[in-house]
């Protein structure tokens with residue numbers, strides 16, 4: 320969940336199709352293919368409105384395989400290797416793969432359309448997400464290139480008691496409006512992995528000790544101030560919808576979780592004094 324600049328202009332993406340279709344084996348499909356690209360752009364990659372091209376299975380297979388043959392090209396490698404602070408799809412702290420926003424299993428004609436290729440972590444690009452690309456209308460994934468609002472804070476981590484062995488979930492922020500709330504909910508339900516839960520479990524269990532470093536007191540205001548600073552640092556360093564930013568937002572929105580952290584720090588202070 321990040322807003323990214325478009326990786327290619329309309330003309331640059333169209334030129335790839337025009338070059339391929341200079342080959343007589345492809346030339347018959349040129350106009351329909353370009354029309355599908357145009358539809359993708361006017362629909363902003365929304366599966367509820369994009370009009371797929373009409374191609375037979377043989378052509379579709381060839382289009383699907385184009386990505387396999389071009390995945391190591393300079394243009395696609397540069398997208399895969401973009402320096403990003405967190406995964407634009409799920410907010411994890413790794414990237415290094417390219418995800419088809421509309422899956423190439425369903426939309427072979429967009430297999431090498433750059434505005435359909437999103438830098439992502441390996442989980443987001445793995446089979447875990449599978450062929451899912453929409454739910455019940457209007458549910459779909461957030462599009463990092465076309466949904467400018469992906470650059471705003473969208474979600475927070477839910478920390479559920481008992482806090483000594485907390486469980487974790489994810490929820491849209493409360494003030495997003497009805498449609499965005501549904502999109503964010505669908506997105507979260509389909510991109511967050513078991514690794515997210517493992518990561519939150521570790522962060523939560525180690526957080527009081529790491530927060531304590533540099534703290535001079537453990538009263539409510541001091542602890543709230545320190546968590547707020549951690550949240551703001553995560554937003555600047557990792558992106559406002561990274562796992563860590565959503566984690567700190569989740570603590571700050573949960574008075575009981577805050578109090579748990581404060582009490583843990585209090586005990587750590589006492590241990591330190593006794594030592």
Ligand SMILES: [Zn+2]
Pocket residue numbers: 406407408409410411439440441442443
């Ligand atoms: Zn990811």
